[in-house]
Amino acid sequence: MHPDADPDKNAETADNSVEETATQETQPTPEPAAAEASADADPWEQLEAEAAKWKEVSLRTAAEMDNLRKRTARDREDAIRFANQRLLEELLPVIDNFEMGMQAASQDQKSMIYIGMDMVRRQLNEFLSNQGVEEINATGTFDPNLHDAVSSEEAEGEEGQILRVTRRGFRLRDRLLRPASVIVSKHPAEEGAQ
Known part of the structure; x- marks a missing residue:
């Protein structure tokens, strides 16, 4: 008798192949390119977005470092210029x-x-x-940024003119060390106003 002649084994084998064929027909098989595109679209976009975010962070950090370097150099220059x-x-x-x-x-x-x-x-x-110390010019019109008015006196002419210097003022390069103490002019009081 032939080994394939066993009717029970042949029926079982036929049933298995019918089930496999039915399973393959009920489950749709996606095309390989379409399946890859749908699975990879989100991760690639996420990776690109994350790469763009880190690039922006990197550029911002580089700009901050450059500004810090410039500010530190300027502070160092000022510290040297104004050390005394x-x-x-x-x-x-x-x-x-x-x-x-x-x-x-x-x-x-x-x-x-x-x-x-x-x-x-x-x-x-x-x-x-x-x-780098310079004396402040204490002539002409009173300037509150450079002069300190300690008194005022009645005088003919324009009001707010410097009449005398009581203490010289100085600046260190572009920074004020001490304002010049001055006496400034004011209009004479009218006799009828008293």
């Missing part, structure tokens, strides 16, 4: 007192004391100039 500001501010009252001594000694300009003090004054002025 506090020392110079504390030196100004000493210079004021020295000038009062010069005025007192100017009664006898041929004395050795006056000649020595004049040499020191010139050295001080040269030192201040080398450090």
Whole structure:
């Protein structure tokens, strides 16, 4: 007898192949390209969006670093340019007192004391100039950014003009060290207004 002649085995094998064929017909098989496109569309878009986001973050961080570098360089320059500001501010009252001594000694300009003090004054002025210190011009119209009005006096002419300087003012490059103390003019009071 032939091995395929067993009727029970042949019926079972036929049933299995009918089931496989029926299963294949009921489940639609997607085309490989369409299945790949639908599965990959969302991840690629997500990856591209994330890459764009990180690129933007990277560019923003690079710009912030560049700004920080520039700000740090500017702060360092200012620190160097104005490193002596506090020392110079504390030196100004000493210079004021020295000038009062010069005025007192100017009664006898041929004395050795006056000649020595004049040499020191010139050295001080040269030192201040080398450090970038300039005297504030205290003539003309009063400027509240540069001048400190300590008093006002009646005077003919335009109001707000500087009449006298009571204490010299100085600036360190473009920064104010001390305003000039000045007396400014005001219009004379009318006699009938009293």
